């Protein structure tokens with residue numbers, strides 16, 4: 045199993061580690077907003093530089109972090125190539141720069157914060173919404189399931205690819221895609237069953 | 247000891263050409279401590295097991311656990327009935343082992359520090375002391391299944407239903423998990439293809455084509471299964 049858990053928490057003592065999870069979450073949301081709202085290639089480059097500096101400051105281990113992010117970075121690269129072709133370089137720098145900056149910022153959060161703390165912060169932040177029928181704990185759990193789903197999905201994709209290769213069908217999109225979708229749906233159903241059985245959501 | 251009752255239960259599933267009955271009318275009283283369900287693939291063992299905590303609803307009839315109707319008091323029933331799946335990967339939902347066990351403890355330990363400490367104690371009890379910070383994603387099959395069991399038992403259920411918990415494990419791990427399950431103080435309903443494991447239970451049910459074909463003494467039922475398989 046080569047899939048790494050996305051941004052698995054790496055304990056440390058930097059200021060970034062010591063900040064409360066809620067503050068970091070709010071900062072991440074604010075920063076994301078700025079990244080999305082402020083246009084132009086130069087600003088995208090600045091965002092990537094700042095995000096890289098933050099991640100470096102967190103003391104994240106380079107190898108581990110790159111491995112965790114490689115699929116996202118690959119996606120960004122493909123998106124970049126496509127945008128260059130469709131809209132030219134400046135636009136590609138902007139789009140990919142923004143995306144990479146967001147990935148780096150989110151990784152900084154997960155590297156410096158245990159998921160449990162993120163969940164608690166989300167649950168606390170959403171508590172006022174209880175009155176309108178939002179269950180904060182459920183939202184927090186959904187958050188962590190989302191994080192968990194990424195490496196799981198990568199593993200399922202690798203299994204599907206290996207199975208197709210083993211049958212000499214690696215060039216057939218159908219032999220790759222259909223089993224992959226079936227696996228993802230089956231796993232989602234099993235996870236739902238398991239959550240239900242554990243009384244989560246009761 | 248808790249008691250499980252099935253009263254004239256059937257299960258049907260909708261298909262494109264009408265409903266298909268996957269469990270014929272079944273009435274059972276399950277009070278023994280260790281009960282095994284054996285039978286061919288697709289015979290209805292998982293369906294029967296999943297009825298016990300409401301993962302599969304009875305189409306007709308009633309399922310009662312300690313007198314509680316699974317359909318009406320699902321939440322109460324799920325507190326009493328722990329469920330273990332074949333593949334721990336589907337069951338472990340939090341990033342690290344400690345957090346996954348802690349998730350089970352949310353109800354009993356509202357305070358987070360206490361909850362994590364309790365989770366560490368549970369891990370230690372299961373010989374997973376050094377695993378707290380390990381990603382659930384990188385565990386071996388045996389470690390994962392052990393962790394899944396720890397997570398289920400942390401909620402202190404009075405019944406444990408396990409659907410082929412050792413199928414994916416190697417010989418050593420399969421024996422380890424099997425021994426652990428059979429030694430539990432809880433009532434155990436165990437779906438398994440491992441007939442040696444089933445033979446060590448107090449009662450065995452042979453399920454075939456959606457009905458309980460034989461039910462009773464492990465040696466007799468397993469012999470019958472072997473000669474008719």
Ligand SMILES: Nc1ncnc2c1ncn2[C@@H]1O[C@H](COP(=O)(O)OP(=O)(O)OP(=O)(O)O)[C@@H](O)[C@H]1O
Pocket residue numbers: 259268285286287288289290291292293294
């Ligand atoms: N939701 C469903 N929809 C349609 N058919 C189903 C559904 N669930 C189960 N079945 C069918 O009901 C039958 C019994 O399934 P079940 O999973 O209980 O078998 P099993 O004894 O556990 O088999 P195995 O040993 O392979 O796990 C099978 O033919 C299965 O295809």
Ligand SMILES: [Mg+2]
Pocket residue numbers: 291292293409
């Ligand atoms: Mg089954």
